[in-house]
Amino acid sequence: MARRRQLYEGKAKILFEGPEPGTLVQYFKDDATAGNGAKSGVITGKGVLNNRISEHLMLRLQEIGIPTHFIRRINMREQLVKEVEIIPLEVVIRNVAAGSISKRFNIPEGQRLPRPIVEFYYKNDELGDPLVSEDHIIAFGWACPHDLEDITGMSMRVNDFLCGLFSGIGIQLVDFKLEFGRCWEGEDMRIVLADEISPDNCRLWDLHTNEKLDKDRFRRDLGNVKEAYQEVARRMGILPEN
Ligand code: C5P
The missing domain is CATH 3.30.200.20 (Phosphorylase Kinase; domain 1)
Structure with a gap:
């Protein structure tokens, strides 16, 4: 081809x-x-x-x-x-404190948050993806209030569903990042989930041992990165043959 x-x-x-x-x-x-x-x-x-x-x-x-x-x-x-027009936001949903929220508020990693927290980061490498408020998003025109409501609602539903899916295979969904895009069908526009959902953009901990099964193994030089991703795929019942 x-x-x-x-x-x-x-x-x-x-x-x-x-x-x-x-x-x-x-x-x-x-x-x-x-x-x-x-x-x-x-x-x-x-x-x-x-x-x-x-x-x-x-x-x-x-x-x-x-x-x-x-x-x-x-x-x-x-x-x-x-093909979608990517909305320049990284939407992070957190169930348990880890990574940047632990640093920002001095919360021990592993402490369950009082409720799921949704955060928005402006997708911009030069600026280092800064944390932004809903007001920034609307004022700078990255999304309108209606789109933002859609994005937040979908993010919470994705979180509810994925928490259940992962806990069924012995994994705690600590946090994850989503991206959304605008998809045009004729005159109609709808917001759709885009990018990927994988151990690259989720924190996944073994439910019993808290072993990290995600990209933190690479970020923190813990070793066995591929093996951790393979373990996630194996528990999902989709381990590729190679
Ligand atoms: O680093 P931080 O704690 O803010 O990350 C929260 C979640 O978002 C983690 O699951 C991380 O993998 C994901 N993330 C990402 N891409 C980024 C920043 C964070 O996938 N640029």
Whole structure:
């Protein structure tokens, strides 16, 4: 097959022009970065695992009525997705304190939060993705109040569903990051879940031992990164054969 035109290369994925108008091919790389590019490395096989894990989670979310950009997986490293206009926000949902919220408020990692907390970060590498308020988002026109309500509502539903899904396989969903996009169907616009959901953008801890099964193993040099991602895929019942 002729190589498709590359439209965008991010830290962990490449987007190519899709076979039909309004579609893109999302390619999962093995590259890993942390601290906004301060640390980088390659985790052999990560792209294959994340492609499978994200496919599985996007399909389960579609089944409960969450609109997503996912169309179908094409091969080990690629999936066909709808072309969307990415909203420049990283939406982080937290159930348990860890990472930046623990530092910001001096809360011990592992302490359950009084209720799930939704945070918004402005997606901008140069600025280091700063934390922003709903007022910033509306005033700067990144989303209108109605879109923001949609995004928050969907994020909470995704959280409820994923907490249940992961706890069923012995994993605690500590926190995760979502991205959303605008999808145009004729005159109609709707907000859909985009990007990926994988151990690259979730904190997943074993329910009993609190062992980290996510990208913190890379960020914090804990070793066995690929094995942790494989364990998540294995528990989800989707471990690729290779
Ligand atoms: O670093 P922090 O504690 O704010 O991260 C919260 C969650 O968001 C983590 O699950 C992390 O993997 C995810 N995240 C991400 N991409 C970023 C920042 C955070 O996927 N740029």
